[in-house]
Amino acid sequence: xxxxxxxxxxxxxxxxxxxxxxLPLAPHPGDEVARTAAELARSFRKAGAPVVVVRVERPGLxxxxxxxxxxAGIAEPGDIEIxxxxxxxxxxxxxxxRLRERGVRTLVLAGIATxxxxxxxxxxxxxxxxxxxxxxxxxxxxxxxxxxxxxxxxMPRLGTVVTAGExxxxx
Numbered sequence: 001x002x003x004x005x006x007x008x009x010x011x012x013x014x015x016x017x018x019x020x021x022x023l024p025l026a027p028h029p030g031d032e033v034a035r036t037a038a039e040l041a042r043s044f045r046k047a048g049a050p051v052v053v054v055r056v057e058r059p060g061l062x063x064x065x066x067x068x069x070x071x072a073g074i075a076e077p078g079d080i081e082i083x084x085x086x087x088x089x090x091x092x093x094x095x096x097x098r099l100r101e102r103g104v105r106t107l108v109l110a111g112i113a114t115x116x117x118x119x120x121x122x123x124x125x126x127x128x129x130x131x132x133x134x135x136x137x138x139x140x141x142x143x144x145x146x147x148x149x150x151x152x153x154x155m156p157r158l159g160t161v162v163t164a165g166e167x168x169x170x171x
Contacts, residue, residue, distance in 0.1 A: 002133060002162050006049035006169040010104045012125075013037050014054045014089060014111030014118045016074050019067025025112065026144035028137060036138040036164050037110050038073035045076065047169040050102055052080040054089040054111070054121070088120035096128050106131040108167065110138030115150040122158050132159025135167065 016037055021030035028036075041051045053075040057064055075081060082093045089095050099107075107130045111118045118139050122132050134155045141147035155161050 001168055002160060002166055003168045003170050004106055006047035008103060009106040009108060010050040010052055010099055011040055011044040011108045012052040012054065012121065013074060014121050015056055016070060016111050017055050017068055018071055019065060020112045021071055025140040027147055028140040033112060033138055033140050034071050034074065040110065040138060040164055043169065049169060050080055050104060052082060054082045054084055057083050057085060059085045087116055088124045090124035108133045108135060110135045112140060114139040114141040115146040119150050119154055126158045134159060134161045135164050136161050137163045
């Protein structure tokens with residue numbers, strides 16, 4: 001069991017946009033990832049911990065592609081919304097400043113795709129000095145092999161990999 005201090009921890013949900021959740025993902029279907037992420041978000045909000053929702057916007061487009069919004073239950077009023085234009089959520093977004101002003105030292109990461117947006121955000125977070133927890137069943141990739149490579153090889157070098165059921169916020 002991994003127990004975290006809600007006063008120093010934030011949940012970061014990366015690219016859980018409708019069009020990405022709808023892709024044929026593996027090993028976890030997008031709707032399962034979104035459901036698990038929404039449950040995590042509810043528990044973080046209940047404990048008073050910040051929830052960060054990250055979505056990508058393609059630069060230079062007058063209108064974003066259909067499905068660029070977040071599914072119901074992912075974002076709520078009071079969450080921190082970050083719009084990124086790169087693979088990771090830190091570059092040019094002000095995310096680090098918004099986390100530090102809240103005293104956050106640990107990030108719990110989830111989203112799509114495991115080996116792209118989530119891992120890139122995790123690498124940048126590690127460079128910024130954050131402790132990291134990756135929620136394996138709240139992320140997925142375009143292939144199971146890509147997901148497993150990130151979860152088994154890269155993410156353990158950056159932080160701790162858990163399932164949603166192994167995560168607890170202290171009272």
